[in-house]
Amino acid sequence: MRIIFYIVQKEFRQIFRDRVMLPIILVMPIVQLLVLSYTATFELKNTRLSIIDHDRSSLSRDLTAKFASSPFYSVSFMTSKYTEGMEQLKTNDADQLLIIQQNTEKQLERGEKTSLLLVTNAINGSAASLMNGYALSIINSFNTALLVEQLPSHATASPIAMHPQFWYNPKLDYKTYMVPGILVLLVTLIGMFLSGMNIVKEKEMGTIEQINVTPILKHQFMIGKLLPFWIIAIFEFIIGLIFARIVFGIPVEGSIALLLGTASVYLLVVLGIGLFVSTFSDTMQQAMFISWFFLVVFILMSGLFTPVESMPPWAQWLNKLNPIAYFIQINRMIMLKGSSFADISGLFYALVAYAAVMLTFSIKRYKKVS
Numbered sequence: 001m002r003i004i005f006y007i008v009q010k011e012f013r014q015i016f017r018d019r020v021m022l023p024i025i026l027v028m029p030i031v032q033l034l035v036l037s038y039t040a041t042f043e044l045k046n047t048r049l050s051i052i053d054h055d056r057s058s059l060s061r062d063l064t065a066k067f068a069s070s071p072f073y074s075v076s077f078m079t080s081k082y083t084e085g086m087e088q089l090k091t092n093d094a095d096q097l098l099i100i101q102q103n104t105e106k107q108l109e110r111g112e113k114t115s116l117l118l119v120t121n122a123i124n125g126s127a128a129s130l131m132n133g134y135a136l137s138i139i140n141s142f143n144t145a146l147l148v149e150q151l152p153s154h155a156t157a158s159p160i161a162m163h164p165q166f167w168y169n170p171k172l173d174y175k176t177y178m179v180p181g182i183l184v185l186l187v188t189l190i191g192m193f194l195s196g197m198n199i200v201k202e203k204e205m206g207t208i209e210q211i212n213v214t215p216i217l218k219h220q221f222m223i224g225k226l227l228p229f230w231i232i233a234i235f236e237f238i239i240g241l242i243f244a245r246i247v248f249g250i251p252v253e254g255s256i257a258l259l260l261g262t263a264s265v266y267l268l269v270v271l272g273i274g275l276f277v278s279t280f281s282d283t284m285q286q287a288m289f290i291s292w293f294f295l296v297v298f299i300l301m302s303g304l305f306t307p308v309e310s311m312p313p314w315a316q317w318l319n320k321l322n323p324i325a326y327f328i329q330i331n332r333m334i335m336l337k338g339s340s341f342a343d344i345s346g347l348f349y350a351l352v353a354y355a356a357v358m359l360t361f362s363i364k365r366y367k368k369v370s
Helices: 002-017 021-026 028-039 058-068 082-090 104-109 125-150 174-205 208-212 218-246 256-279 284-300 313-321 323-337 341-365
Strands: 047-053 073-079 096-100 116-120
Touching: 002 021, 002 218, 021 028, 021 218, 028 174, 028 218, 047 058, 047 082, 058 073, 058 096, 058 104, 058 125, 073 082, 082 096, 082 116, 096 125, 116 125, 174 218, 174 256, 174 284, 174 323, 218 256, 218 341, 256 284, 256 323, 256 341, 284 323, 323 341
Parallel strands: 047 073, 047 096
Antiparallel strands: 096 116
16 A cells, blocks of 8 residues: 555656646646537527518518527528529528518418428538528417417417426526536546556656566556546546536536546546556557547547437447446436436446456556566
């Protein structure tokens, strides 16, 4: 135990001696949490809408005002020429075109059906689907208002009244969904990169040979190397939870002890992966690129940005090897739903098994000559 303590003490001295690395470890994750939480969003606001009004009636003006008053739209251009509207779409000056046909108001006054044409820039399919949904919602609301005006006696004739309730995120704030996931991402970056480059740094400096000929046992050396970064990552996770509460108003609904206990096990997985990478890397550059390769795949498949349920079956099966996906799910369940250990037990035991496997592989692969 004394040997491990001395190694940990030596690692902390090296960390605090490095004036460049220390701000990166302690300050950058907080800055990234604040920036990414506000910018990493799929919410669409201020969609640029061009309206081609061939009708030029009071109805078309009311419909235009309906779109202009929506927080999701900004009416950027109005014309009566179709070619000008399409040019706006081609030059990315508009995201959608709404084309109001001639004599629309007169047709409705005669009790006839009419139609609108909605053209959407669908290069980004997900964004196009959302924009189309927003537009249809506004048009349906406008339709309902017209029906009430035309048939006032049936205005209260709806037999079913719907009262929606939104649990766990009542304000439908996307930051509530993103912050727990981004918090997991940041401690993962710190844990994997620092542990992956730490032993490689000893190789580059030539001090690994001196350590190998000492009577220090392999497990003592590994624990002493990993424990400082485990402590730093836990500290940053706690700071992240505090920022989530103070800055974003996201409390931990569940047990903080359960959350920290699960985070402790998850960090063993991350540190084990970083340590495993360092055992077959000869330079810090190699360790950084290999770690980044795994991180990109893990992050994109983790459910941080897109639901895992929307992925093809083979990707969902492959995602069982992704530790980030496990902890993002656990973190959201505990922070937002107040889940207990019984709710996350399957995910927790998967992380325990993952940690045991990765640490065992890493220690066995590390060659030490004593």
